[in-house]
Amino acid sequence: MSDRQNPTRTQSHFLSFPDLAARPAGGAVVWANDDLFAERENLINPRPAEFRPATFGHKGQIYDGWETRRRRGAGPDDHDSAIIRLGVPAIIAGVVVDTAWFTGNYPPQISVEAAFVEGYPTAEDLAHRTQWTTIVERGNVNGDTRNPFEASSSRRWTHVRLSIYPDGGVARLRVHGQGLLDPRLVGDIPLDLAALDNGARVTACSNMFYSSPNNLLLPGTAHTMGEGWETSRRRDNGNDWVQVQLAGQGVVTVAELDTSYFLGNAPGSARLVGRDDGGDWFELLPRTDLQPDTRHRFLLSGQRPVTDARLEVYPDGGMARLRLFGRLTETGLRRVADKWAAAS
Numbered sequence: 001m002s003d004r005q006n007p008t009r010t011q012s013h014f015l016s017f018p019d020l021a022a023r024p025a026g027g028a029v030v031w032a033n034d035d036l037f038a039e040r041e042n043l044i045n046p047r048p049a050e051f052r053p054a055t056f057g058h059k060g061q062i063y064d065g066w067e068t069r070r071r072r073g074a075g076p077d078d079h080d081s082a083i084i085r086l087g088v089p090a091i092i093a094g095v096v097v098d099t100a101w102f103t104g105n106y107p108p109q110i111s112v113e114a115a116f117v118e119g120y121p122t123a124e125d126l127a128h129r130t131q132w133t134t135i136v137e138r139g140n141v142n143g144d145t146r147n148p149f150e151a152s153s154s155r156r157w158t159h160v161r162l163s164i165y166p167d168g169g170v171a172r173l174r175v176h177g178q179g180l181l182d183p184r185l186v187g188d189i190p191l192d193l194a195a196l197d198n199g200a201r202v203t204a205c206s207n208m209f210y211s212s213p214n215n216l217l218l219p220g221t222a223h224t225m226g227e228g229w230e231t232s233r234r235r236d237n238g239n240d241w242v243q244v245q246l247a248g249q250g251v252v253t254v255a256e257l258d259t260s261y262f263l264g265n266a267p268g269s270a271r272l273v274g275r276d277d278g279g280d281w282f283e284l285l286p287r288t289d290l291q292p293d294t295r296h297r298f299l300l301s302g303q304r305p306v307t308d309a310r311l312e313v314y315p316d317g318g319m320a321r322l323r324l325f326g327r328l329t330e331t332g333l334r335r336v337a338d339k340w341a342a343a344s
Helices: 009-015 040-044 123-128 213-217 330-342
Strands: 028-032 080-098 109-115 133-140 146-150 156-165 172-179 201-205 240-258 269-275 282-289 295-299 306-314 321-328
Touching: 009 080, 009 146, 009 172, 028 040, 028 123, 040 080, 040 172, 080 109, 080 123, 080 133, 133 146, 133 156, 156 172, 201 213, 213 240, 213 321, 240 269, 240 282, 240 330, 282 295, 282 306, 321 330
Parallel strands: none
Antiparallel strands: 028 080, 080 146, 080 156, 080 172, 109 133, 109 156, 201 240, 240 295, 240 306, 240 321, 269 282, 269 306
16 A cells, blocks of 8 residues: 555554544635646645646646646755645645655645634735744655655644645645634624634544545535534444534534435434533433435523533444534633634
């Protein structure tokens, strides 16, 4: 099995965090100095890169990635760059520079920088008037490989800049991290406490054979079965589950369990439990029958605060989205504000 298929095991701890640069998470490639051969937008495609040999367009072989022209007369520090806006302000745990299918045209070295910018800066501002901080030092990469790098910062960021030395092609950039909820945008308003862009994240899962449980927390609705979480078929008497650390301590009043696009493989039933600060689990929603391809909404009592929730599905199957609507408690809002300030 190649490195492209099997990422380095020593980096797996940050790979469990969601990819906050991916398009479904709200990421966008906002600038690149060059993308003559292959478009910069391919960098954040959530699907693995594909390759069809001898498929030529007007500019040459078509690559599913970002590819710049060959530099001529370049100095040792000349390079190409692309800037990606993350879907949510985040503490970045690590990045993966995936050079899948780029063999004789990959960049031998890369570096990654990050910036926190308030509001909605223009591409021109980001490219020429923003101060950047290095989170991955310039280092070597291999071709046709998932190249993982730990990030060297615990601050919060909104944008990353990938630089390649001197030129070449990168298939995908994955930016794994913990999303942060801006306390200035919350106050005493209801929100989805399980949303990725509010700072929630998956912390444990029984099975993710077909697709990642992080998909459950993505913004928007799923458009295919592949955009949800699906387990393998169980051949025992157990059941599957996924555990979520919520955006903050809150009281959940409405749960949405969405089985959209799961037809013959939706769970037969599901149950929700919660806990507060590592205490005992208690029931939020009793085991309830589910229908295929349906957005189910359930009213909850909303009497006890929770910091974590666990969705239990019986016996197995797929779920498109999990939404847990409610309000942060005073303690939850204070912790969100403290976490935001600590990452400044």
